[in-house]
Amino acid sequence: MSAAAQYDIEETLTFNVLSLLTAPYARDIEKRRFAQVQGTLVIAVMQLANATRQAYFAAVAAHQSAQYLQQVKTAAEAGAELARRMLAAGNWNILDQTHEQGFYADAKRRLTQARWQQETTREKLRQLMGLSGEQPALRLAESLPDLPQHLEDLPDVEQILLQNRLDLKVQRMQIDALARRLGLTKATRFINVLDMGPTRVLQGDKSQPYERGYEISFEVPIFDSGAARVRRAEAQYAQAIDRFAQSAVDARSQIRQAYAAYRACFEIARQQRDEVVPNAKLIAAQNLLRYDASLISVFDLLADARLQITSVDDYIHSVRDFWMAKSELDTALLGNFTP
Amino acid sequence: MFTRRSFFNGAGLAVAAATVGKRALAALPEIVSTDSASMQPPLVPPNGRPYHPVATLNGWSLPWRMRQGTKEFHLVAEPVVREIAPGMKANLWGYDGQSPGPTLEVVEGDRVRIFVTNRLPEHTSVHWPGQRLPNGMDGVSCLNQPSIKPGQTYVYDFTAQRAGTFMYHPHADETTQMAMGMMGSWVTHPRDPGQMRVDRDYVFLLNAYDISPGSFTPKVSTMLDFNLWTFNSSAYPGTDPMLARLGERVRIRVGNLTMTNHPIHLHGHEFVVADTDGGWTPPGSRWPEVTTDIAVGQMRAIEFTAAAPGDWAFHCHKSHHTMNAMSHTLPTTIGVESGDLTRKITSLVTEYMSMGGAGGAMDGAASGAMQMQMPLPENTLPMMTGSGPHGPIEMGGMFTVMKIRADLAHGDYRDPGWYQAPAGSVAYPWEGETPAVERG
Numbered sequence: 001m002s003a004a005a006q007y008d009i010e011e012t013l014t015f016n017v018l019s020l021l022t023a024p025y026a027r028d029i030e031k032r033r034f035a036q037v038q039g040t041l042v043i044a045v046m047q048l049a050n051a052t053r054q055a056y057f058a059a060v061a062a063h064q065s066a067q068y069l070q071q072v073k074t075a076a077e078a079g080a081e082l083a084r085r086m087l088a089a090g091n092w093n094i095l096d097q098t099h100e101q102g103f104y105a106d107a108k109r110r111l112t113q114a115r116w117q118q119e120t121t122r123e124k125l126r127q128l129m130g131l132s133g134e135q136p137a138l139r140l141a142e143s144l145p146d147l148p149q150h151l152e153d154l155p156d157v158e159q160i161l162l163q164n165r166l167d168l169k170v171q172r173m174q175i176d177a178l179a180r181r182l183g184l185t186k187a188t189r190f191i192n193v194l195d196m197g198p199t200r201v202l203q204g205d206k207s208q209p210y211e212r213g214y215e216i217s218f219e220v221p222i223f224d225s226g227a228a229r230v231r232r233a234e235a236q237y238a239q240a241i242d243r244f245a246q247s248a249v250d251a252r253s254q255i256r257q258a259y260a261a262y263r264a265c266f267e268i269a270r271q272q273r274d275e276v277v278p279n280a281k282l283i284a285a286q287n288l289l290r291y292d293a294s295l296i297s298v299f300d301l302l303a304d305a306r307l308q309i310t311s312v313d314d315y316i317h318s319v320r321d322f323w324m325a326k327s328e329l330d331t332a333l334l335g336n337f338t339p
Numbered sequence: 340m341f342t343r344r345s346f347f348n349g350a351g352l353a354v355a356a357a358t359v360g361k362r363a364l365a366a367l368p369e370i371v372s373t374d375s376a377s378m379q380p381p382l383v384p385p386n387g388r389p390y391h392p393v394a395t396l397n398g399w400s401l402p403w404r405m406r407q408g409t410k411e412f413h414l415v416a417e418p419v420v421r422e423i424a425p426g427m428k429a430n431l432w433g434y435d436g437q438s439p440g441p442t443l444e445v446v447e448g449d450r451v452r453i454f455v456t457n458r459l460p461e462h463t464s465v466h467w468p469g470q471r472l473p474n475g476m477d478g479v480s481c482l483n484q485p486s487i488k489p490g491q492t493y494v495y496d497f498t499a500q501r502a503g504t505f506m507y508h509p510h511a512d513e514t515t516q517m518a519m520g521m522m523g524s525w526v527t528h529p530r531d532p533g534q535m536r537v538d539r540d541y542v543f544l545l546n547a548y549d550i551s552p553g554s555f556t557p558k559v560s561t562m563l564d565f566n567l568w569t570f571n572s573s574a575y576p577g578t579d580p581m582l583a584r585l586g587e588r589v590r591i592r593v594g595n596l597t598m599t600n601h602p603i604h605l606h607g608h609e610f611v612v613a614d615t616d617g618g619w620t621p622p623g624s625r626w627p628e629v630t631t632d633i634a635v636g637q638m639r640a641i642e643f644t645a646a647a648p649g650d651w652a653f654h655c656h657k658s659h660h661t662m663n664a665m666s667h668t669l670p671t672t673i674g675v676e677s678g679d680l681t682r683k684i685t686s687l688v689t690e691y692m693s694m695g696g697a698g699g700a701m702d703g704a705a706s707g708a709m710q711m712q713m714p715l716p717e718n719t720l721p722m723m724t725g726s727g728p729h730g731p732i733e734m735g736g737m738f739t740v741m742k743i744r745a746d747l748a749h750g751d752y753r754d755p756g757w758y759q760a761p762a763g764s765v766a767y768p769w770e771g772e773t774p775a776v777e778r779g
Contacts, residue, residue, distance in 0.1 A: 071687055074683075074687055075683070075684050075687040075688060078680045078683045078684045078687070079680075079684060081680055082675070082677055082680040082681070082684075085675045085676065085677065085680075086670060086672070086675055089673070089674040089675045090674070091670060091671045091672065091673065091674065091675060092670065096670075284688060284689070286553070286716065287688075288685065288688070288689065289553075289714070289715060289716045290552060290716060291685065292714055292715065293552065293664075293714070293715045293716060293719060293721070293722065294665060294666060294669060294722050295552055295664065295665065295666045295716075295722075296666055296669075297666070297668070297669045297670055298677075298680075298681045298684050298685065299670065300668075301684065301685065301688055302684055302688065305688045
């Protein structure tokens with residue numbers, strides 16, 4: 001599964017979702033119910049897609065990390081072997097040799113942990129993709145995709161809510177269906193659930209900008225007949241509106257949080273890429289010069305490389321975290337898909 | 340070396356008016372400075388009592404102004420950039436454009452006036468060890484005189500009473516200032532030019548610096564563990580050779596302003612210590628030797644007759660003092676087959692430091708530097724270097740060559756190149772059978 005293939009899957013899922021939702025509204029209740037079911041299914045599919053993307057990034061990062069730690073272990077192994085020869089030749093004592101042996105043991109432990117992580121994340125990905133043991137082996141990309149050049153700006157949250165959030169669309173459909181089922185027909189005013197609050201209730205006619213094709217509106221009609229016969233229905237209807245309003249508030253918050261995570265993860269990964277890893281590489285390059293000039297020993301070179309390892313491993317994980325946050329954000333823009 | 344720079348045109352010397360005000364300058368001797376680290380030709384005295392001038396190894400002698408019978412010198416204490424050897428420059432403090440400062444040459448009985456202008460960022464003073472002078476001229480800051488503040492000029496005025504070899508150096512924040520290279524030689528020639536006359540008279544100071552590979556400024560807080568050991572702030576192969584015509588009488592005056600002793604060794608000849616910082620040694624007290632130890636703060640002048648032609652090594656006998664910057668913690672790998680593993684480790688370290696990048700975005704300055712694979716850190720001399728007629732000499736630091744030639748003209752200080760040994764006079768490989776060694 002290449003990085004490009006992964007994008008294909010993601011895009012396919014996205015476009016299917018949208019095409020499902022762009023189907024013109026059916027006029028009758030049954031068709032509306034069908035649309036609700038459709039929406040609910042789409043949400044389930046998107047949840048799975050997000051979980052799969054997360055698993056994919058985790059698996060690629062774990063694979064990269066394991067490869068990296070394999071090299072570190074090979075170097076430490078060479079250091080330990082050299083130390084053994086130093087001891088055998090009488091140039092080193094057991095203390096010096098044991099120190100190098102300790103570094104090798106540590107490198108082995110880190111590699112074992114990394115391989116475990118690699119297997120776990122890969123298995124999770126197979127599971128989410130529904131691959132069974134007999135199916136061909138999963139081939140992952142060698143490395144995570146590069147960071148994008150720039151951060152994407154967060155689009156207008158209200159617009160996102162209006163245009164993309166599937167869960168809100170479903171809820172809106174449910175409200176309309178409820179109104180029909182309860183036989184509520186005479187709207188006295190409209191309120192916008194996005195603006196619902198203790199002091200702000202919009203009254204008046206349904207405004208135009210929210211009325212675009214299949215898009216949902218956050219303005220819902222209020223039925224106020226005053227007749228006792230319909231009180232119960234009206235209360236039931238009011239409850240649904242409250243839930244709708246709460247969902248809209250939650251959605252805004254989710255998107256902002258997801259965007260904050262996306263931005264922070266980008267900054268961290270970018271700094272890791274542009275500052276921390278180049279510093280580590282510069283130190284390694286300068287140490288190689290000093291090694292070539294007989295100013296430090298090969299053991300010093302190894303010891304310092306060990307110090308630089310963390311920054312490279314951190315970078316791999318920061319790129320992983322960014323792509324995971326990106327997936328979360330993309331998902332949050334479409335619906336509340338995180339279980 | 341002479342071959343690298345113009346020796347006889349004195350092009351390195353420059354007269355500079357610089358920052359001293361015009362009015363003040365009218366009364367001060369002009370400032371003469373040089374940016375050359377090569378040995379300048381001996382300064383033949385244009386006036387005053389005659390003498391046979393010295394040659395300062397990788398240095399020069401300061402011209403003076405004769406004013407009403409007094410020799411006036413102008414020393415400017417200032418930051419300088421000194422070439423330690425080709426490929427390495429050091430940010431030092433010195434006098435008149437170089438570190439060490441110029442050699443001051445006077446004659447026994449001369450009245451001497453030295454103007455010292457301080458262009459350093461801190462106070463200084465100049466002490467004249469070994470000189471018989473009034474206590475107030477001895478230069479210990481705040482013991483004998485107020486310190487010379489930045490921008491100030493002080494005047495030292497005394498009579499050179501005793502012939503011999505002296506030094507000068509600050510006696511104010513002297514640990515820092517000497518670690519930065521502030522020092523110079525002083526030679527008082529005998530009133531009788533025939534007394535202790537030699538044909539070639541060399542002078543230089545021993546100095547030590549700690550300049551971390553890749554940097555330019557000495558670590559002034561290093562007290563013992565220096566990594567550069569130099570003759571007059573020059574490390575081999577930047578050190579000039581010393582020359583003599585076969586049969587000439589040669590004197591080499593060596594002052595030690597490092598923090599440790601230096602057993603100075605000449606190959607192929609026996610010498611005597613004819614002069615110490617206290618004066619000429621009585622002839623009956625001298626004994627022949629080939630290595631003489633020069634303790635901290637001491638001066639020893641050795642004398643010998645250039646008896647054998649050739650390129651004779653001349654160096655400090657502490658072998659690590661004939662090497663440039665090195666590690667003191669490298670483990671011994673003698674008897675250890677390590678090439679396969681060290682190659683593996685270095686290639687892995689290079690590789691795994693380069694794989695951190697997820698894709699092409701990692702092409703930064705650092706990886707560029709890595710690909711260049713410079714053999715050494717910037718501004719760093721190889722630990723063992725120098726190339727001779729038979730291959731790498733593997734020396735550095737306090738090392739140079741005494742070149743003795745039959746066909747060298749008197750007074751000629753130009754490098755004659757490598758010695759052409761007569762056929763059959765060079766060690767040669769044994770081509771025959773090697774008998775088995777019987778051990779009982």
